[in-house]
Amino acid sequence: MDFKQIFNAAFEVEASAPGRVNLLGEHTDYNDGFVLPTAIPQQTTVYIGQSLNDRHHFYSAELEEWIDIHPAESTPPGFARYIDGCIRVLEETGYSIPPINLFVTSAVPIGSGLSSSAALEVATLRGLRSLLNLDLDDVTIAQLGQQAEIQYAGVNCGILDQMACSLADTEHLLFLDTRTLDRQILPFPTEAEIVVIDSGVARSLASSGYNQRRAECEAAARQLGVKALRDISDPQRVESLPEPIRQRARHVITENNRVLKAVEGVSAKTFGELMNASHRSLREDYEVSVPALDQLVDLLQNTSGVYGARLTGAGFGGACVALVAVGEGKAIAETVLKQYNNAGHQGNILVD
Numbered sequence: 001m002d003f004k005q006i007f008n009a010a011f012e013v014e015a016s017a018p019g020r021v022n023l024l025g026e027h028t029d030y031n032d033g034f035v036l037p038t039a040i041p042q043q044t045t046v047y048i049g050q051s052l053n054d055r056h057h058f059y060s061a062e063l064e065e066w067i068d069i070h071p072a073e074s075t076p077p078g079f080a081r082y083i084d085g086c087i088r089v090l091e092e093t094g095y096s097i098p099p100i101n102l103f104v105t106s107a108v109p110i111g112s113g114l115s116s117s118a119a120l121e122v123a124t125l126r127g128l129r130s131l132l133n134l135d136l137d138d139v140t141i142a143q144l145g146q147q148a149e150i151q152y153a154g155v156n157c158g159i160l161d162q163m164a165c166s167l168a169d170t171e172h173l174l175f176l177d178t179r180t181l182d183r184q185i186l187p188f189p190t191e192a193e194i195v196v197i198d199s200g201v202a203r204s205l206a207s208s209g210y211n212q213r214r215a216e217c218e219a220a221a222r223q224l225g226v227k228a229l230r231d232i233s234d235p236q237r238v239e240s241l242p243e244p245i246r247q248r249a250r251h252v253i254t255e256n257n258r259v260l261k262a263v264e265g266v267s268a269k270t271f272g273e274l275m276n277a278s279h280r281s282l283r284e285d286y287e288v289s290v291p292a293l294d295q296l297v298d299l300l301q302n303t304s305g306v307y308g309a310r311l312t313g314a315g316f317g318g319a320c321v322a323l324v325a326v327g328e329g330k331a332i333a334e335t336v337l338k339q340y341n342n343a344g345h346q347g348n349i350l351v352d
Helices: 005-006 080-093 116-132 138-152 160-167 211-222 243-262 268-284 290-301 329-342
Strands: 013-024 033-052 056-060 066-069 100-106 173-177 181-185 191-197 308-311 319-325 348-351
Touching: 005 033, 005 056, 005 100, 013 116, 013 160, 013 191, 013 268, 013 308, 013 319, 033 056, 033 116, 033 160, 033 243, 033 348, 066 080, 080 100, 080 116, 080 138, 080 319, 116 138, 138 160, 160 173, 160 243, 160 319, 191 290, 191 308, 191 329, 211 243, 243 268, 268 290, 268 308, 268 319, 268 348, 290 308, 290 329, 319 329, 329 348
Parallel strands: 056 100
Antiparallel strands: 013 033, 033 100, 033 173, 056 066, 173 181, 191 319, 191 348, 308 319
16 A cells, blocks of 8 residues: 555655664663664655645554544554654644645564654654755754654653664764764774664563663662763762662663763774673663573674674663674574574564
8 A cells, every 4th residue: 555545645745764773872861871873774754745634644554554633632542643743742843734644654673672663753754844844953853753752652762762763874873972962973893784683572662661760760860969870970979879770870870981982983892892791781780681682692692703782772672783793794693593583582683
């Protein structure tokens, strides 16, 4: 099915945004910290035209789901809440958005920690910018997408995902200071590329411990007397805190330090070691890994040609990312996936 078949009209604009994978800097963005993502080849694409009546009409090709909503009605559930959320934050900003028809198709896997929701938000906002000639730059689009997710999808997220989907490309790393939004485009470590494998364990940010982790970090910052955990660089500062906020704060502080070390221009070997340390911290201090992710990471870390590997995204399921020797990604991914699935899992290769 395409736009014309669904809406019996031609679309007026098309817009896309990629998913993202985060190499380092997990759960640091909502602590005003540092992140290091890159875009993935998979894209979400929206086709938009103006509605012929007073209702918005949204259709998802992958879900084969149609949603109709009047602008005065409450935000609908499912995929439509991200689209409707984008429309509403634009209206709150002062823009007048007419009823629209929107057709979405996406190759970004859902529930794998690769920012399918942020890709949809950024693509939607880009499409509306084009349709209505809105004065929005790419950073503003990311900020509006973040607000749509917080206010209308119920996920108290940081800015990482939307900034990566709006500004990153597949050839570089995006080093971002999430407090100031200062950023640099950096090269990958020499002679290295990435592999991304989905564990086959889906998760939902809103129903997982994501919001709980954020609250724990905010509690730690209050007890330490700082605006955000980003303001502390010495992990020894957290040792007086009670559990579990001591563990949560220690992860954030050491993870920020790992990002800052990586952007100094380290070798692929050192970068991989930082990724391995990041996974240990996410597993033991932040407690967002699950056994399947740990098994997949362990297989990757113990495969020749892999510099390092870790879970990527919020955790509680989703995907793993590995830094591997250039030219060996496909073979490594296939070897590891076979071992992983032979152990009773249902993973799949997302980037090789």
